[in-house]
Amino acid sequence: MSALCSLLVGRRNNSTPPSTWLMYILLFPFVMTVVHGQIRYSIPEEMTKGSLVGNILQDLGLDVKRLKSGRARIFTEDSREYIGLNVDKGTLVVRERIDREELCAQVSLCSLRFQIILENPMELHRIDVEILDINDHAPVFARDEINFQISELAVPGAKFSLDSAHDPDVGLNALQRYTLDPTNHFSLKEISRSDGTKYVEMVLQTPLDREKQEEHKLKLMAFDGGSPQRLGSVKINIVVIDVNDNTPVFSQPLYKVTIPENALKGIGLVTISATDLDKGSNGEVTYSFSQSSGKAMESFTIDPDTGNIRINGLLDFEKSKQYELNVEARDKGGLTDTSKVLVEIIDVNDNAPVISVISFSSPIPEDSATDTVIAMLNIKDIDSGKNGQIKCTVNSDLPFRVKSTSSNFYSLVTDQFLDREMFSEYNITISATDEGSPSLSTNKTLTVKISDVNDNAPVFSQQSNIAYVMENNSPGLSIFAVTAYDNDSGNNARITYFVEDVLVNGISASSYISVNTESGEIIAVRSFDYEQTKEFSVSIKGQDGGNPPLSSNVSVKIIIQDQNDNAPQVLYPIQSGVSLVTEIVPRSADVGYLVTKVVAVDVDSGQNAWLSYKLQKATDRALFEVGLQNGEIRTVRQVTDKDAVKQKLTVVVEDNGQPSRSATVNINVAVADSFPEVLSEFTDFTHDKEYNDNLTFYLVLALAVVSFLFIVSIIAILSVKCYRWRHERMFYKSGANLPVIPYYPPLYADVGGTGTLQHMYNYEVCRTADSRKSDLNFRSGDESTIRLDISGTKTLTRVERENPISDSNDQVRSND
Numbered sequence: 181m182s183a184l185c186s187l188l189v190g191r192r193n194n195s196t197p198p199s200t201w202l203m204y205i206l207l208f209p210f211v212m213t214v215v216h217g218q219i220r221y222s223i224p225e226e227m228t229k230g231s232l233v234g235n236i237l238q239d240l241g242l243d244v245k246r247l248k249s250g251r252a253r254i255f256t257e258d259s260r261e262y263i264g265l266n267v268d269k270g271t272l273v274v275r276e277r278i279d280r281e282e283l284c285a286q287v288s289l290c291s292l293r294f295q296i297i298l299e300n301p302m303e304l305h306r307i308d309v310e311i312l313d314i315n316d317h318a319p320v321f322a323r324d325e326i327n328f329q330i331s332e333l334a335v336p337g338a339k340f341s342l343d344s345a346h347d348p349d350v351g352l353n354a355l356q357r358y359t360l361d362p363t364n365h366f367s368l369k370e371i372s373r374s375d376g377t378k379y380v381e382m383v384l385q386t387p388l389d390r391e392k393q394e395e396h397k398l399k400l401m402a403f404d405g406g407s408p409q410r411l412g413s414v415k416i417n418i419v420v421i422d423v424n425d426n427t428p429v430f431s432q433p434l435y436k437v438t439i440p441e442n443a444l445k446g447i448g449l450v451t452i453s454a455t456d457l458d459k460g461s462n463g464e465v466t467y468s469f470s471q472s473s474g475k476a477m478e479s480f481t482i483d484p485d486t487g488n489i490r491i492n493g494l495l496d497f498e499k500s501k502q503y504e505l506n507v508e509a510r511d512k513g514g515l516t517d518t519s520k521v522l523v524e525i526i527d528v529n530d531n532a533p534v535i536s537v538i539s540f541s542s543p544i545p546e547d548s549a550t551d552t553v554i555a556m557l558n559i560k561d562i563d564s565g566k567n568g569q570i571k572c573t574v575n576s577d578l579p580f581r582v583k584s585t586s587s588n589f590y591s592l593v594t595d596q597f598l599d600r601e602m603f604s605e606y607n608i609t610i611s612a613t614d615e616g617s618p619s620l621s622t623n624k625t626l627t628v629k630i631s632d633v634n635d636n637a638p639v640f641s642q643q644s645n646i647a648y649v650m651e652n653n654s655p656g657l658s659i660f661a662v663t664a665y666d667n668d669s670g671n672n673a674r675i676t677y678f679v680e681d682v683l684v685n686g687i688s689a690s691s692y693i694s695v696n697t698e699s700g701e702i703i704a705v706r707s708f709d710y711e712q713t714k715e716f717s718v719s720i721k722g723q724d725g726g727n728p729p730l731s732s733n734v735s736v737k738i739i740i741q742d743q744n745d746n747a748p749q750v751l752y753p754i755q756s757g758v759s760l761v762t763e764i765v766p767r768s769a770d771v772g773y774l775v776t777k778v779v780a781v782d783v784d785s786g787q788n789a790w791l792s793y794k795l796q797k798a799t800d801r802a803l804f805e806v807g808l809q810n811g812e813i814r815t816v817r818q819v820t821d822k823d824a825v826k827q828k829l830t831v832v833v834e835d836n837g838q839p840s841r842s843a844t845v846n847i848n849v850a851v852a853d854s855f856p857e858v859l860s861e862f863t864d865f866t867h868d869k870e871y872n873d874n875l876t877f878y879l880v881l882a883l884a885v886v887s888f889l890f891i892v893s894i895i896a897i898l899s900v901k902c903y904r905w906r907h908e909r910m911f912y913k914s915g916a917n918l919p920v921i922p923y924y925p926p927l928y929a930d931v932g933g934t935g936t937l938q939h940m941y942n943y944e945v946c947r948t949a950d951s952r953k954s955d956l957n958f959r960s961g962d963e964s965t966i967r968l969d970i971s972g973t974k975t976l977t978r979v980e981r982e983n984p985i986s987d988s989n990d991q992v993r994s995n996d
Contacts, residue, residue, distance in 0.1 A: 220291075221272070222310040225280040230273055233263055233309060236296065237270030240305055244270055250298030262292055263309055272307070280311045281348040288350045315353040315406025319345035321414040326400070330388060331421040338384040339369075344377070345402035345412050352405035359401045360416075366398065382416070390420040391457035422459035427515035430454045430507075435521040440528040441497040449480065452487040454509035454517055461512040470506035470518065480505060480523075489521065497527045529567040529616025535559050535624040543629035546600040554580070554628060555592040559612045567616035574610055580628075582610065592626070600630040601667035634672040634726025638664040640734040647702065650741045651710040659693065662700040662734055664722035671725035675700075680719035680733065689718045693738070702736065710742040711783050744788040744837020750845045752779040762848040765827075767819045775804065778811035778845055780833040790836035796844065797830040804849070806831055813847065823851050 221234045237243060246252075247267050254265050264275035284290030291310040297303070321343050328340055347355040358380045360368040365388065369381045380400070388396075398416040403409055430452065437450045456463040467487040469477045479493045480503070489505070503523040510516045538556040561568045572582045572590050579596035592610065606628045613621035640662060647660035666673040677700045682689050694703050700720070716738055723731035753776065763776045782789040793811040798804055803823060805816045813829065827849040834842040 218306045218308060220308040220310065222312055223274075223278075224312045224314050225278050226314060226316060227274045227278065229275065229277070233272035233274060234307075235271050236265075236305070236307075240296075242270065242298075244268065246298065250300055250303065252296060252298050254294050255297050256294040261294070263294065263307075265296065272309075278311055280313050281317065283311060285348070286350060313350050313353055315349055315404065315408075315410060317348050317353075318410035319347040319355045319402035319404055319412035321345050321400075321402070321412055323414065325415045325417055328416070328418045329421055330384070330418055332388045332390045332423060334384060334388060336384050336386060340382040340384075342380045342382055342400055342416070343414060344379045345414075347402075347404050347412075349404060349406065354404055355402055356405040357403050359403070361399050361401070365396060368400075388420045390422045390459060391426055394420055394422075394459070396420070422462055424458050424462035424511075424513045424515075426457035426462075428454040428456045428465045428509040428511050428517045430509060430517050430519040433519055435519065436524070437521065438524045438526050439491070439495065440526045441495050442528050442530050443491055443495055445491055445493060447491050449489045449491055449523065450521060452482075452489065452507055452509075452519060452521065454487070454519075456511050456515075458511070458513075464512050465509050466511075468508050468510075470508050472506045473504070476503045476505050476523075479503065482507065495525055497525045501525050527567075529563055529614060529618065529620055531561060531563045531567070532620040533559055533561040533570050533612035533614055533622045535610060535612050535622055537624070537626070540626060542627065543605075543631040544594075544598075545631045545633055546598045547633045547635070548594055548598060550594050550596065552594045553591050554594065555626060556585075557582070557590040557592065557610065558588055559590060560588045561612075561614050563614065563616065567614055569615045570612050571615065572610065572612050574608055578606055578608060580606070580608055598630055600632050600669070601636060603630065604669075605629045632669045632672055634668055634724065634728075634730060636667040636672075637730035637732045638666045638675045638722035638724055639732060640664045640722060643734055645734065645736045647736055647738045648741055649704060649708060649738060651708050651743050652745060653704055653707055655704060655706055657704045658701055659704055659738060660702045660736060662695075662702065662720050662722075662736065664700070664732070664734070666724050668724065668726065674725040675722050676725070678721045678723065680721050682719060684716040684718065685713060689716075692716065693718060695720055702738075708740045710740045710785070711746070713740055715739045742785045742788055744784055744835060744839070744841060746783045746788075747841035748780045748782045748791055748833040748835055748843045750778065750780045750833060750843055752777070753845060753847055755845055762850055763813075764850045764852065765815065765819060767821060767823070767851060767853045769815055769819050771815060771817055773815040773819075775813040775815065775849055776847060777813065778806070778831050778833065778847070780811065780843065780845075782835050782841075784835065784837065788835055788837040792834050792836070794832045794834065795829065796832045797828075799824060799827045799829070803827070804829060819851055825850055825852050827851060 219234070219236070219239050223231075223233055237247075244267070247270055252265060252267055254261060254263065260276070262274070262276050262278050264273050265271075266273055278292075280290050283292075289310070290313075291308050293306070293308050296305045296307060298305075323343065326343060330338075330340075345355055345358075347353070355378075358368060358370060360366065360382065363385075365384065365386050367383045367385050369383055370378055371381060372378050382398075396418040398418065399413055400416055401411050401413045403411045431454065432452075435450055435452055439447075439449060452467060454465050454467070456465055466484045467482055468484060469480075469482055479491065479495065480489055481492045482489045487507075487509075489507075502525065505521040505523065506518065507521055508516055508518050536558040538558055540555040542554070544552065544554065557572070559570055559572055561570055570588075572584070574580050574582055574592070579594060579598060580592060581595040582590050582592055585591050592608065608626045608628055610624045610626065611621055612623075613619050641664070645660065645662060649657065649659050662677065664675050664677075666675055676697045677695045678697070679690055679693065679695050684692055690705070692705055692708075694705055695701065696703065700722070702718075702720070718736050718738065719733050720736055721731055721733050723729050765773065765775055778793055780791055780793075782791060791811075792808050793806045794808070795801070795804065795806045795813075800823065803815060803817060803819070804813055804827070806813050811831070811833070813831070829847040829849060831845050831847065832842050833845065834840050
């Protein structure tokens, strides 16, 4: 059973055919025998490494312990061990690849003999492993091809010995039979030698004809008896030897050739060929002209080896339209054949047309009408028939055409309107082509120049231009330059520039600028003032020198740029040589108390009008501060009793121009809780400024003035709402003509934007006969109110209210 298992394992790991394995399985019960202590196994060759051969534990009646204790091992007489012992399992396995043909060659019974040795006690078991053959080799011939040379005179029955094939397999797997393919001329005869080996002979069955088939290619195949069957083959090449039994034969009895008359000397005309079915010298053919060809042989030559006929002289259709040549082919055995070559000469178009210019006009004006004649031509071709018929054309992309006037006479005329600005000249190629095949043509190029007509007006590079000039410029300053171009040429393209006579702010444009007639340079005639004129537009005319002249206009917008040439103007407090406004601050004022606000404007624009406020001098710098952007004067600490009643402040208002300009304002502040205390120091104020001693008179006068200004302010507010656009134009575009308002104009720029205040303030002063009682109301644009009670009977209070929309609004009210 172990041998059967080993055989099955070998089958599973081997490519032995199924039929062979079935035979092994049927014969297996008779394979394993035990004779005189010997065990015999049978396995096929080419089993994979590790395949099972047999189980010695079962076959020898041993156990694994005995194998290990006896140090079981395999001993072979040679050093190579094909079979290995697995002591752990007690099995014999294939250790190396076993090739039966390598071990035993042609010996039919091939086996491996070795001993299994055990110690303690010593035991020796002999093992024989028979290697069974598998059909793993095909029959092989010693060479790939067998060559024979057989004369076509060989008679049937002739024998030719062939090589034998060799198959290293044995038994049915060895070589069994031979076949020959094809068998139309030869047959195969198999012969056995006395030693049992076989060889084959090839026998000629039918005569050979080299002219029909010069070579015969056969295939000898050897088959073994294995399953599947394997075969080997060898090619048999048979060359039939020739005898001179055939005459040369031309491929055609008549060769017809056509050739043009202008064919050059040495050009091949035709190659004649004759075939001789013989071979070698019997089949070698030479060619020659027959004497019957006459004078035709003078114009042609023939190559005796190749039969190539070439032209030997000049051919002329007018002298001879046809040549007849007789040719002969001869082999080395003296056998001949004849043929004829008929050469027809073809007339060719070998004369090109000739173009002659009879008259030609250039240049021509660009406004020439269509069909204007430019040139008269005479074209002729000396060939005849279609070779002499002419077709005349010009470039299809040009505005010209050729028309026939009479036989061989043509006119070159205009076909479209011309435009010199697109093309100032044309190279007109006149092509005269005959109708021959192939056609011949002649080209002639005429250069036509186009003269200019004033048909293009000047064109400015830009139709709208913007120029910038700084105010306070010097007269004669170059502001801008306009440029126009004219596609015409000469005087038609010479451009002169003029200023169109239009009004700018009611004044002629020529009073503002002038233009250079040649270069188009715009020059300032006067010095510009941004506060009077911020921008203006002029029209420049460009006119060419044609007749009549053409012109076009371009608009130039000139923008005056602002310079910082105006110092800030203080609107409040009003500064005059007669009186100064005095602000009163109660001693109970908190930190941040709004004392007053300096309001100033700058008629410049942009950053030149951005104002900043700084405290230049103060009686007590530690008590007051000025807002850098809004000009608000506030207290920076708590007012104490030690602070002087009389405080004098000097505020500098400075713009952001380069260089900057500034203005100063003096403010008198009285620090007091009661009016008598103010009066005690007020005398000093008026004395310093040379005020009148009659305080009541001035207070009444101030009351009247303030009341009048209040009424004017109300009227101004209503006017602004009704005529806002006129007010804005008056304020922004005519900044130099500021309205005379004692305190504040209706609108000012915002602190966050340009640095001045965008709020409207109204001051209301109410005075009584008693000079110690009066009310002063201060209103801002957001209805915040500050009321000052100087009756002396009550202290002043401060109320602040902030609006979330505006940056900051202050309200302080003091009532009696």
